[in-house]
Amino acid sequence: MSRRPLVREVPPTTWFFRHPRYLRYMSREITSIFVGAYCVLLVIGLQRLAAGPVAWEGFLLALTSPGSIVFQFLALIAAVYHAATWFNATHKAMPIQIGEDFVPGKVISGAHYVAWAALSAAILHLAGVF
Amino acid sequence: MTQMKQRQVQLEVLRYNPDTDTETHFQRYEVSCNEEGVVLDALNKVKETVDPTLNYRWSCHMAICGSCGMMINGEPKLSCHTFLRDYEGVIRVEPLAHFPIERDLVTAPDDFMEKLKRVKPYLIPKEKKPISEGEYKQSPAQLTKFHQYSMCINCMLCYAACPEYGLTPKFIGPAALTLAHRYNLDSRDGGRAERQEVVASAEGVWECTFVGACSEVCPAHVDPAGALQQMKISSSIDWILEHLIPGGKS
């Protein structure tokens, strides 16, 4: 005879299948696993470097195994996707107002890409690639 | 009215009547509508010509009152601003997600209303000034700084889109927090510290993981996602100043 509000449960582990937007979000978030794993790999590499030339050569060899290559490839894609989604969203968190106008989001995001490219070029140059 | 083209519209509408139902069920309707119309027009046609017992909220029919939010083909939308020309086949209409269903397409917005109040969404003036001294001066640039965030029509589409709110109902949510940000950015306001306790709490901005769904569905282009990230940054700076820098204050 009176109200009985009905609460619709949100499935806690499969909610992100409900909309493509959520799948995109989850795939963005999952990239952090690959990025994190690659960081661990770099730390291991540093440790091997400190342990001497034999350990270092062993590390470099391990990196050429098929499994390693697949992982590095996936990690690269993940890192690029991670960075791109981050750069594209950054302007929302840092609006730059000049007078009565805002600097367009594309300019702020674009500046991130430019900085990324410049840093990458500098590092590759230092590493002797060119 | 001169002749305008009609089209057949098929709706699959969620029904729930607590007097008679323990669960929801869907009901199919078919009506003919003006092809330039919106889903709300189709619902009104259903109510007038087929089923007067169908219930939903609406008022302004121009996307400014915020009454008519509902899920249309799984997407939170204002039914008065959802054009039939963009849809083919059967259109599925459900009540706004993440809120309890009162009846049919009518949800209970109590949680949102309570959260709105908690963030102290009103001007807390930086300096008191009697009315007789006239207005607080505010340049057009200062107005621009917060203006976008004052456009929220309280339609709650962002709450329906936010998976965090769906999974963690204690989250204060996009619209309420954005309104706090609107006042924080207003040059006349001095209440940021007062709002901080709620805004920077675990139920506040830190519950947000920047999914960004809220901004995607917002019909008023408020960009609540941006507002929340900006508040995360300002909260962090506050915290650093307060805890790590001697003599610093938030």
Add this chain to the structure above:
Amino acid sequence: MDGLNVDTISTDVAIIGAGGAGLRAAIALAKTDPALRIALISKVYPMRSHTCAAEGGAAGVIKPDDSFDLHFDDTVGGGDWLSDQDCVEYFIHEAPRELQQLEHWGCPWNREADGSVAVRPFGGMKKKRTWFAADKSGFHILHTLFQTSLRFPSITRYDEYYALDLLVDDGRCQGVTAMEMRSGQLRQFHAKAVIIAGGGAGRMFPFSTNGAIKTGDGMAMAYRAGAPLKDMEFIQYHPTGLPNTGSLLTEACRGEGGIMVNKHGRRYLQDYGMGPETPVGQPQLKTMELGPRDRVSQAYWHELQKGNTVTTKWGECVLLDMRHLGEKKINERLPLVRELASSFLGIDIVKDPVPIRPVVHYMMGGISTNTAAATPLPGLFAAGECACVSLNGANRLGSNSLVELLVFGRRAALSAIEHIQGLPAANTAALNARAEETQLRIRELFSRTDGTESLYGLRKEMMDTMEKNVGIYRTEEGLQEGVDKIHELRQRYRRVILTDRTNVFNTDLFQVLELGSMLDCAEAVTVGALARKESRGSHQRLDYVKRDDENYLRHTMVYHQGLDVPRIDYLDVVITKSPPGVRDYSGDHK
């Protein structure tokens, strides 16, 4: 629904309606006396109130080139001398202060470069004095008031309570019954004073700028309780509405420089006493497109008769051309207008003129009050569109009503506080008896077995009658037909069928009740229009084309007589310093 007991809520002041006027009244009560218990009752959540749809702005004298005398003259002339001049005097002096107060509460008014509040030109006003917040002024005013109201714990809100009947005993209004919409439960509010701020009743017409909720429930409630409705025949047609949905395109379109042309590209307003033609993009105040709304809407009707309108798939229209304003100005000042034209008509106002036609917008008439917002029924006050003070007379100037909400919302609160001092205790038995009458009325609807009329059928007949017989131009035959038809519909309404007989959020029930309110108000409109044998402001008759100050410099007062034809009386207009003159909107006026 169980038992004959209707739960009682005790309060000091009950406010019906939580739009601009209701919220302003609540805040004024809470600020003046924090110990007062305030019940703010609304059939919708406050943010949904139709104040949100107002676009253009709110007028108040603040600039050095302006004066109270000018605002007075503009308002009295705009109202075709039917405004009570003591009320106008009070209003114009209060207006700037109220707008400043709103600014202090955070309202995001547009600004000049120096940081002071900006004002824009508006129809019928000699000087620029309309404060504005982009083209969403009503929206920002409503949200500022609502958000400010959250500061006051003494305001208890009853959101989604449908107010039904006033409780009157001992010759005083002492409360109201209302239904909690989500449960169907009836409640009675025992109050020492009641303020009605329930808005207008434009939905009695089929084509209006009004939202679904504008059904005159507050007006009808007061009317049934014995308070007269004043000047109901004065219905404002806003000149620029979208031809398909009726949505409002603000007068600010013209204030910023938009022009109106017929199918020959001619700015036709100059043919109707509003010339000479002003340069495009340089509007001159109080002439051409900035003439008063009644004259501008009437010009459309004449153009329609002459065959000068543009035939579109949405009907006969004229064109509103804003292309010369440029994209930057449109985005800054008229963003909502651009969005509406784009989504509903598929037209970009930056590139093309937009077809428009006059559309019902506002009711100058309403519950009769004096300048103190008091109705003739002690304990009952009213403010906003539901009230008729009379500020707006026979035709309202754009941007006067948003500030009217603030001025009279506050005034109603102050009057209510005065009224409740030293009142005798209520006779709760008598009030309970009144509440039970309401309960029986609702129960009868639910248990009716001999219903024969369809809600939608009656509603359509009412709307068609109003559209056909009570339009921009009226005739004796048309009005008589309207009076008879509405009277007949009121009788047939007693046999309307309630299809949905459940309790939870029953919108079928609310729409049936709303129809009852609209029919009551419609009868007051038609009866008043038939009896007023002159043309004045927005009441234009083809058979009595002149204004008749000798016989009709008076307000029409309509009194409810149950199912019988209402009783009409007249009340003289208060003239203080401006005797009836000529409304001059030509460019040559001084």
